[in-house]
Amino acid sequence: MINGMNNRDLAARDLARVWHPCTQMKDHEHYPLIPIRRGSGVWLEDFDGNRYLDAISSWWVNLFGHANPDINRAVAAQLESLEHVILAGFTHEPVVRLSEKLAALAPPGLERCFYAENGSAAIEIALKMSFHYWRNRGYYDKTEFISLSNSYHGETLGALAVGDVPLYKDTYQPLLMRTRTVTGPDCYYREQGESWQAYSQRRVADMEAALARHAETVCAVIVEPLVQCAGYMRMYHPVYLRELRGLCDRYQVHLIADECAVGFGRTGSFFACEQADISPDFLCLAKGLTGGYLPLSAVLTGDGVYRQFYDDYETLRGFLHSHSYTGNALGCAAALASLELFESRDVINANRALARHMSTALERFHDHPHVAEVRQTGMIAAVELVADKASRQAYPWQQRRGVRVYQHALQNQTLLRPLGNVVYFMPPYVITPDQLQRVAQVAWDGVNLATAD
Ligand SMILES: *Cc1c(COP(=O)(O)O)cnc(C)c1O
Numbered sequence: 001m002i003n004g005m006n007n008r009d010l011a012a013r014d015l016a017r018v019w020h021p022c023t024q025m026k027d028h029e030h031y032p033l034i035p036i037r038r039g040s041g042v043w044l045e046d047f048d049g050n051r052y053l054d055a056i057s058s059w060w061v062n063l064f065g066h067a068n069p070d071i072n073r074a075v076a077a078q079l080e081s082l083e084h085v086i087l088a089g090f091t092h093e094p095v096v097r098l099s100e101k102l103a104a105l106a107p108p109g110l111e112r113c114f115y116a117e118n119g120s121a122a123i124e125i126a127l128k129m130s131f132h133y134w135r136n137r138g139y140y141d142k143t144e145f146i147s148l149s150n151s152y153h154g155e156t157l158g159a160l161a162v163g164d165v166p167l168y169k170d171t172y173q174p175l176l177m178r179t180r181t182v183t184g185p186d187c188y189y190r191e192q193g194e195s196w197q198a199y200s201q202r203r204v205a206d207m208e209a210a211l212a213r214h215a216e217t218v219c220a221v222i223v224e225p226l227v228q229c230a231g232y233m234r235m236y237h238p239v240y241l242r243e244l245r246g247l248c249d250r251y252q253v254h255l256i257a258d259e260c261a262v263g264f265g266r267t268g269s270f271f272a273c274e275q276a277d278i279s280p281d282f283l284c285l286a287k288g289l290t291g292g293y294l295p296l297s298a299v300l301t302g303d304g305v306y307r308q309f310y311d312d313y314e315t316l317r318g319f320l321h322s323h324s325y326t327g328n329a330l331g332c333a334a335a336l337a338s339l340e341l342f343e344s345r346d347v348i349n350a351n352r353a354l355a356r357h358m359s360t361a362l363e364r365f366h367d368h369p370h371v372a373e374v375r376q377t378g379m380i381a382a383v384e385l386v387a388d389k390a391s392r393q394a395y396p397w398q399q400r401r402g403v404r405v406y407q408h409a410l411q412n413q414t415l416l417r418p419l420g421n422v423v424y425f426m427p428p429y430v431i432t433p434d435q436l437q438r439v440a441q442v443a444w445d446g447v448n449l450a451t452a453d
Pocket of ligand 1 (some may be wrong): 154230
């Protein structure tokens with residue numbers, strides 16, 4: 001009991017009024033809702049005084065821990081001078097500085113930053129900009145998009161349309177624009193003994209065939225570089241991105257890199273695209289952009305795209321898209337503070353060492369009788385549970401084995417929130433090797449419990 005409030009009372013008031021995201025609310029008849037009172041570093045604390053190590057960075061947004069003193073200070077300082085101002089016709093220093101910084105950090109040729117408030121909105125913007133670019137150039141037949149199987153780009157209708165996770169998409173299918181889905185390079189499906197590189201390379205042929213047939217009607221190919229996070233943390237080799245860049249150039253189609261989840265050091269490089277040494281035509285950023293503090297997203301593109309919109313007003317070639325909180329000053333201040341931490345702490349190098357610790361901590365899962373695969377890309381690792389190891393036969397989804405791992409972890413001071421039967425680890429960068437070891441132990445016990453029958 002803290003300040004006269006406890007978990008039970010606050011949860012009851014919540015459940016009488018709040019509708020939660022990505023949740024069948026009836027589940028809360030069985031599973032407790034957990035009211036969080038405060039956070040500090042990797043820890044969250046509830047109103048009964050229980051602590052939880054946030055091993056999933058609160059849905060992949062947090063980079064430097066909760067209530068990080070440096071980001072707190074920057075946001076508080078910004079609050080003293082300007083909380084927000086309309087970004088049409090006006091500007092402010094944080095948005096200018098952030099745009100300069102993002103353009104400097106991004107792969108070459110991405111000089112222009114357009115802002116929104118979340119990842120889905122960034123995707124909508126990239127799709128609209130790509131379509132509108134081709135239209136401004138007189139390519140009126142380009143009205144379609146190609147995306148990969150098992151991809152996820154957000155929940156608004158346009159973003160959902162280019163995604164391919166049935167759980168989120170199928171119900172809304174009648175509302176969605178038609179898109180083309182091409183089998184992706186997801187290395188879970190490689191042959192035994194086949195390397196990630198060989199498999200991902202082999203999958204390029206399908207994309208080439210699709211582009212050869214449909215390029216004239218396609219605006220862009222949209223991909224999540226290296227890791228399909230919401231798609232069960234499936235991963236692939238950078239060679240696919242390299243080949244895809246070449247194909248998009250050859251067939252005159254844009255490449256949209258959705259780094260909403262993988263940007264900002266998650267995959268071992270600052271942006272995942274760097275590992276393929278490519279520049280996309282549009283780079284979508286969200287989640288980690290503000291270090292997990294405030295809703296802010298950005299779409300970066302090049303001057304070549306920008307110039308196709310730059311004209312006299314009456315030509316109506318301008319990009320007249322907007323969101324109320326576009327370029328919010330507090331969000332920009334948090335983002336700038338987070339980016340400064342990358343420099344002052346040499347985070348990318350430090351993460352390489354942390355990623356090795358993560359890999360060591362998960363070593364024992366390889367031989368678990370119900371683990372089909374342990375995979376890792378930088379600071380993202382995943383363990384895929386199956387009913388049968390040899391045939392990789394999946395557990396029926398209705399059994400919700402992952403939820404058992406989630407419940408076990410909560411009872412052991414850990415926040416792990418599996419995707420279906422995939423237990424994954426995406427911790428804040430301030431986690432210690434000892435804490436990684438602890439998380440792995442909790443996950444190990446949880447997986448044993450969840451696969452015992
Ligand atoms: C989370 C995510 C989005 C959507 O971002 P929201 O801020 O949740 O709307 C888009 N693309 C990818 C790859 C994501 O992981």
